[in-house]
Amino acid sequence: MAPPRHRDRGFSRRIQYGLFFGYVAAGIGVVAGIALILIARFDPLAFEGIKGLALDVTAPVTKLTRPIVRGGGSLASDVGDYFGAVSENKSLRKQLADAQRGLVQARVLAFENARLKRTLKLVGEQSQPIVAARIVGSDLTGTRRFATLAAGSADGVAPGQPVRAADGLVGRIAEVGAHASRIVLISDGGSAVPLRVVRTGEPVLGEGRGDGAIEVHSTVVGGAGFRRGDLLVTSGVGGVYPPDLPVAVVTSVSGEIATGLPLARPARLDFAIVLPQAPVPPPVAPPQGHRR
Amino acid sequence: MAIIESDLLGHPSRLRLQAIPVASTMIGSAVTLLPFISTAPVLPPLGLLMALGWRLLRPELWAAWVALPLGLADDLITGTPPGTAMTLWTISFLGIDLIDARPMWRDHWMDWWIACLVILFCGFGQWAIGYFVSGGGALWTMIAPTVLAILCFPPIARLCALLDRWRLSK
DSSP states (O other): OOOOOTTOOTTOHHHHHHHHHHHHHHHHHHHHHHHHHHHHHHOTTTTHHHHHHHHHHHHHHHHHHHHHHHHHHHHHHHHHHHTTHHHHHHHHHHHHHHHHHHHHHHHHHHHHHHHHHHHHTOOOOOOOOSEEEEEEEEOOSSSSOEEEESOOGGGTOOTTOEEEOSSSEEEEEEEEOSSOEEEEETTSTTOEEEEEETTTOOEEEEEEOSSSOEEEEESSTTOOOOOTTOEEEEOOTTSBSOTTOEEEEEEEEETTEEEEEESSOGGGOOEEEEOOOBOOOOOOOOOOOOOO | OOOOGGGSTTOSOHHHHHHHHHHHHHHHHHGGGSSOOOSSOOSOOHHHHHHHHHHHHOTTTOOGGGHHHHHHHHHHHHTOOTTHHHHHHHHHHHHHHHHHHSOOOOOHHHHHHHHHHHHHHHHHHHHHHHHHHHOOOOGGGGHHHHHHHHHHHHHHHHHHHHHHHHHHOO
């Protein structure tokens, strides 16, 4: 096939000028686009209004198609469950027996914990959740890991607030529309959460990898290190995230760095709870001294 | 015999001629709104694929600047930093215009090669801009959707051709 001759617009001045100004507009547009990217880099909240509006406009699509998609998905797993029901039943009974033993122990521990706290006169910060809402969807393309929550600024949601599910920490609010908001998941590459290893109490930092897992770095030199199966909870250092929320389980260890799998699996999430942002401690005053 | 737009003499309406490509591209961008929740990118960038399908099928349909509003809509729908798809798509369209200006043989394979280049450019560009703006994830997570996007281009091109026949039918 011969090359398309569409750009050959003959001798018409009008069409030639039209083509030329089209290219000028495209060039200016590229420059404007780069400017937008730079603004987003240096002022992350610059486009909050228009992004929130877009979120409000697009969230109903997700909400309306959700029952259809969920129905199809659960039908497939229902058929799968029908086979192998007996073996599943057996293993579930065994798990239940184990869990009940653990539950009794946990109750004893909770009682003892409360008693010890009373003796020490420790006052825990009790924070009331802001709103519980449905997670309706997530960004399926692109490298960032976002999920959409069906609650927005009308419900008191604001950027920066942590979001948890029953199983553990989900992420924090990034953008807010009036009736929908976007959550940055803890597995997103731009997310970092101060954590603590439950077994050793060692402070660590959990950074998202963008593929569903988080990378855990130790923040102390020569610490106790990680072990497979270590439970990670938020430490509450630096505010934002309240302390002692379960976050992830260590699945593999390589030296000082470990990989953790978030406990709240976003694919299985239904409801999430938005918590108030933990107060950020005031910045330390710069040292006073003689100025040279 | 191929249908060309000058044969139509005002049929069908101008609105329909213009609206179907734009609407189908925006619907492609909006597929990401389907309520699946994923921890890694799984879908190819369907908005980009639709835009490419139309651009390569009908070079005379859109001027290069049309990629600006389409890209902005894609950015707002998918939640990438505004300006990402806007810039990358427009640069890609300008690049395709450059390729079009060279006299060389064009067939479906050539179009696929061009689409491959654009998909790789936009995929890597999106990752790089995401990384620059707010710290992105690992680059290897982009491999699966990029390969999928390259494999998806021929069916999307067929879909565009189908829509095009419907668009130009009287």
